[in-house]
Amino acid sequence: MSKLRVAVLGAKGRIGAEAVRAVEAAEDLELVAALGRGDALGTLTDTGAQVVVELTTPASVMENLDFCVRHGIHAVVGTTGWTDDRLAQLDTSLAASPETGVLIAPNFSIGAVLTMKFAQAAAPYFESVEVIELHHPNKVDAPSGTATRTAQLIAAARQQAGSAPQPDATATALDGARGADVDGVPVHAVRLRGLLAHQEVLLGGEGETLTIRHDSLHHSSFMPGILLGVRRVVDTPGLTFGLEHFLDLR
Numbered sequence: 001m002s003k004l005r006v007a008v009l010g011a012k013g014r015i016g017a018e019a020v021r022a023v024e025a026a027e028d029l030e031l032v033a034a035l036g037r038g039d040a041l042g043t044l045t046d047t048g049a050q051v052v053v054e055l056t057t058p059a060s061v062m063e064n065l066d067f068c069v070r071h072g073i074h075a076v077v078g079t080t081g082w083t084d085d086r087l088a089q090l091d092t093s094l095a096a097s098p099e100t101g102v103l104i105a106p107n108f109s110i111g112a113v114l115t116m117k118f119a120q121a122a123a124p125y126f127e128s129v130e131v132i133e134l135h136h137p138n139k140v141d142a143p144s145g146t147a148t149r150t151a152q153l154i155a156a157a158r159q160q161a162g163s164a165p166q167p168d169a170t171a172t173a174l175d176g177a178r179g180a181d182v183d184g185v186p187v188h189a190v191r192l193r194g195l196l197a198h199q200e201v202l203l204g205g206e207g208e209t210l211t212i213r214h215d216s217l218h219h220s221s222f223m224p225g226i227l228l229g230v231r232r233v234v235d236t237p238g239l240t241f242g243l244e245h246f247l248d249l250r
């Protein structure tokens with residue numbers, strides 16, 4: 001059986017370098033290109049890449065994906081910075097290339113995906129819920145893509161359940177003291193040397209709290225999800241948002 005031809009964009013970055021190693025180690029995949037900033041995207045077509053793993057920056061991702069989709073190259077995207085406008089733009093380019101698949105995963109680690117699922121399930125049962133994300137200090141964006149997605153899922157679950165707005169009598173606060181408001185859910189971002197990628201979802205009800213915490217301790221935690229995405233995206237045309245759609249979660 002022929003190997004799937006895979007390229008990595010952002011190959012010298014923290015997660016990109018790990019992805020290069022993971023693709024090289026996978027028997028059913030062939031690494032055909034490992035591109036960094038300034039490298040020509042034409043290498044992707046020259047090398048016959050079938051799937052691109054996009055792990056660059058929010059400033060670069062749209063141009064890279066535009067190239068991939070126009071050339072019918074499937075993409076597995078870990079880069080953050082997704083807004084409704086950006087997703088709509090991507091949908092429009094995918095409509096012109098209906099056989100191409102793009103998976104965007106705010107987080108490729110199974111623990112983070114489960115954290116989102118558990119938080120979504122628990123949110124309607126508690127009066128209060130806040131998200132704290134904690135990352136290494138070289139991270140360029142805040143809040144993290146994972147925290148934003150978690151808060152959106154929590155908010156949607158609460159709205160669907162008809163939950164009341166969260167109690168909060170704080171009338172005076174320094175700007176930022178209550179975090180960012182993501183669909184009504186406060187999200188707090190910590191940047192700390194020594195950390196990699198961590199998240200807590202704090203839920204509170206009368207006389208009890210529940211904390212759901214996930215820790216990515218090494219970039220290897222993201223690799224099984226990336227490899228699963230690469231293998232599945234070739235048979236999944238259109239835009240898929242969230243690795244959970246490729247997992248058999250009960």
Ligand SMILES: NC(=O)c1ccc[n+]([C@@H]2O[C@H](COP(=O)([O-])OP(=O)(O)OC[C@H]3O[C@@H](n4cnc5c(N)ncnc54)[C@H](O)[C@@H]3O)[C@@H](O)[C@H]2O)c1
Nearest residue numbers: 010012013014015036037056060078079080105106107108
């Ligand atoms: N979804 C996930 O599970 C997951 C996990 C970790 C990181 N991330 C995200 O992945 C992205 C990269 O994170 P990082 O920590 O590796 O950052 P990083 O800064 O270490 O790496 C990014 C790399 O991309 C390169 N780059 C920039 N523009 C480029 C371009 N146009 N073409 C090719 N390469 C380009 C940079 O030079 C750099 O080497 C961030 O958005 C981060 O939030 C996602």
Ligand SMILES: O=C(O)C1=N[C@H](C(=O)O)CCC1
Nearest residue numbers: 080106107139144145146197
């Ligand atoms: O290290 C990063 O940067 C990470 N980015 C993603 C996010 O913003 O959620 C996933 C976790 C690691």
